[in-house]
Amino acid sequence: MNTIDATSSGRQPGLVFSPGPPGAWDEARVSGPRVLREPNGRWRMWYYGRDRAFAPDIPLPSGRIGLAESDDGVHWTRVPGPMTGGAVLDPHPDPGRFDSAHVGVSDMHREAGGRLRMWYFGGDHEQVRLGRFEVRGMKLRPGCATSEDGLHWRRIEGPFRGAMLDFGPPGTFDMAGCGFPQVVTGPDGVQRMYYHSLDPSRMVFVAGVAESTDGLQWQRRGEVLGPGEPGAFDVLGVGTRHVMRHPFDGRERWLMFYEGVNEVDHSIGLAVSDDGLAWTRVPGAEPDGSVLAHAPAGSGRWDARAVGMPWVIRLPHGGLYLYYVGCNETPGGITDELGMTQQIGLAVSDGDPTRWERFLPEER
Numbered sequence: 001m002n003t004i005d006a007t008s009s010g011r012q013p014g015l016v017f018s019p020g021p022p023g024a025w026d027e028a029r030v031s032g033p034r035v036l037r038e039p040n041g042r043w044r045m046w047y048y049g050r051d052r053a054f055a056p057d058i059p060l061p062s063g064r065i066g067l068a069e070s071d072d073g074v075h076w077t078r079v080p081g082p083m084t085g086g087a088v089l090d091p092h093p094d095p096g097r098f099d100s101a102h103v104g105v106s107d108m109h110r111e112a113g114g115r116l117r118m119w120y121f122g123g124d125h126e127q128v129r130l131g132r133f134e135v136r137g138m139k140l141r142p143g144c145a146t147s148e149d150g151l152h153w154r155r156i157e158g159p160f161r162g163a164m165l166d167f168g169p170p171g172t173f174d175m176a177g178c179g180f181p182q183v184v185t186g187p188d189g190v191q192r193m194y195y196h197s198l199d200p201s202r203m204v205f206v207a208g209v210a211e212s213t214d215g216l217q218w219q220r221r222g223e224v225l226g227p228g229e230p231g232a233f234d235v236l237g238v239g240t241r242h243v244m245r246h247p248f249d250g251r252e253r254w255l256m257f258y259e260g261v262n263e264v265d266h267s268i269g270l271a272v273s274d275d276g277l278a279w280t281r282v283p284g285a286e287p288d289g290s291v292l293a294h295a296p297a298g299s300g301r302w303d304a305r306a307v308g309m310p311w312v313i314r315l316p317h318g319g320l321y322l323y324y325v326g327c328n329e330t331p332g333g334i335t336d337e338l339g340m341t342q343q344i345g346l347a348v349s350d351g352d353p354t355r356w357e358r359f360l361p362e363e364r
Contacts, residue, residue, distance in 0.1 A: 014345035014358035025085030043070040048104035058137035062104030065089040098163040140179030205237030234260025259308030266306035
């Protein structure tokens, strides 16, 4: 296999994957790690990113989707795909589709027959006003694609310009879009799609859920987790998340690791549920109440501005790996996502989902 070395440079706590070399499709930023540990022991990570020339009027870090592989889940090597610059999925060439401007992976499964299923989000070319700027791609919808090898993907056509779910009706929390889908199957066989949106009436981020019996037709169940208490790390709501089954308080429960948003930064929080619909926040070990906070402000570390995009892997010995995205602080306090460098990190736990330590890669 022709591969490109892409392990992060230096030994910064947590940092395991950095933007690609000049000219690569992901030379500007990498984000959204979705990791599978394959039956043969190989680790594979699908992620999204963009090059420096990619659509600066789309103010999100998404663009294209790519693949990296690892022997240990720590040291990663890019695997060139068939799309632009080595990506594995590009925006769709049809300008009328929901994912014609940019795409980003948000969920990955290997199904019983061995086929891979990717859930992703996309945005189109419609312009909207964001403050003083006209921007594109902000109205997100969820899509689905399948693959036999993880490199070549076939989109499944949904009923909403290719998407599997459309915006909510006027007055609902998701009337502005539904992005970053993740799909889990409950004990009753019903599939649940978790996603989030910016509620324009409250100006907070809210997680919602839709249900399906066939993975094609989806019915909304509504909001499941909204903003936290005043002064909390998630006072402005819940963004990207990873929902999974894991032991908690002596029994198997649903856990949601989520990106909490406030006026200044982002941290990763935890909520638990018995049925996947009614959620209770669980205090973490960090000073702000999260389970993983950004590195200290002013430290100069790669993740001193914000952490988010959680994805958790259960290890055979009972421990946990938490892959996440970190953002650096910027000169002058620039707060837009394209002004920061996004990279991928790893934190580890002995099995307690409320306590994490950043992994420190060894020199290689």
